[in-house]
Amino acid sequence: DIQMTQSPSSLSASVGDRVTITCRASQGISNYLAWFQQKPGKAPKSLIYGASSLQSGVPSKFSGSGSGTDFTLTISSLQPEDFATYYCQEYNSYPLTFGGGTKVEIK
Amino acid sequence: EVQLLESGGGLVQPGGSLRLSCAASGFTFSNHAMSWVRQAPGKGLEWVSTISGSGGSTNYADSVKGRFTISRDNSKNTLFLQMNSLRAEDTAVYYCAKGGSSPGLLDYWGQGTLVTVSS
Numbered sequence: 401d402i403q404m405t406q407s408p409s410s411l412s413a414s415v416g417d418r419v420t421i422t423c424r425a426s427q428g429i430s431n432y433l434a435w436f437q438q439k440p441g442k443a444p445k446s447l448i449y450g451a452s453s454l455q456s457g458v459p460s461k462f463s464g465s466g467s468g469t470d471f472t473l474t475i476s477s478l479q480p481e482d483f484a485t486y487y488c489q490e491y492n493s494y495p496l497t498f499g500g501g502t503k504v505e506i507k
Numbered sequence: 508e509v510q511l512l513e514s515g516g517g518l519v520q521p522g523g524s525l526r527l528s529c530a531a532s533g534f535t536f537s538n539h540a541m542s543w544v545r546q547a548p549g550k551g552l553e554w555v556s557t558i559s560g561s562g563g564s565t566n567y568a569d570s571v572k573g574r575f576t577i578s579r580d581n582s583k584n585t586l587f588l589q590m591n592s593l594r595a596e597d598t599a600v601y602y603c604a605k606g607g608s609s610p611g612l613l614d615y616w617g618q619g620t621l622v623t624v625s626s
Binding site: 432434436438442443444445446449455487489490491492494495496497498499500501 | 542544551552553554557566568569602607608609610611612613614615616617618619
């Protein structure tokens with residue numbers, strides 16, 4: 401099974417900050433990597449697929465990069481609505497696996 | 508607009524059974540793989556199972572293999588998860604999710620249904 405390791409597990413940031421979250425796969429997954437945003441009590445929302453493609457309707461302040469084993473999600477200018485937990489997920493093979501999540505909190 | 512609406516959650520005793528449903532609309536259901544993903548209280552996301560668009564291919568997490576069965580009725584645009592021999596560790600919110608251009612690409616999610624396994 402592929403293990404997905406996210407870091408950091410939590411971070412504190414201010415409105416307007418640039419935030420970067422990393423995700424590392426235990427083996428190469430090409431670009432079969434997705435990112436999700438989840439707010440408390442809500443379902444996850446797809447942000448990025450194919451490591452760097454923005455889902456329809458997702459603002460361009462979100463961007464993804466990487467290939468193989470190392471990936472990043474960047475929020476260019478953090479806004480109040482962006483405070484949430486973010487998950488990466490590989491879909492290269494079964495079982496599908498998620499990272500442990502990164503909680504982005506207000507500083 | 509894609510809509511996924513789960514139902515069937517509730518309180519069940521250990522060893523019991525429950526059947527979850529997910530009613531889909533806003534897309535051609537039979538053209539897309541569908542998945543179940545769960546989230547235990549205060550924990551992260553865990554993939555449970557995926558079924559192909561035709562229903563002919565299924566995959567399961569080891570933690571549920573042999574106890575859970577995923578199925579679909581393409582004539583009714585509905586996804587199911589039959590859960591047997593339930594354990595306390597199965598307690599979670601269960602989400603159904605639509606597959607995108609790749610079966611494991613989960614592009615739309617339902618709002619979830621809570622399953623609580625407790626005596």
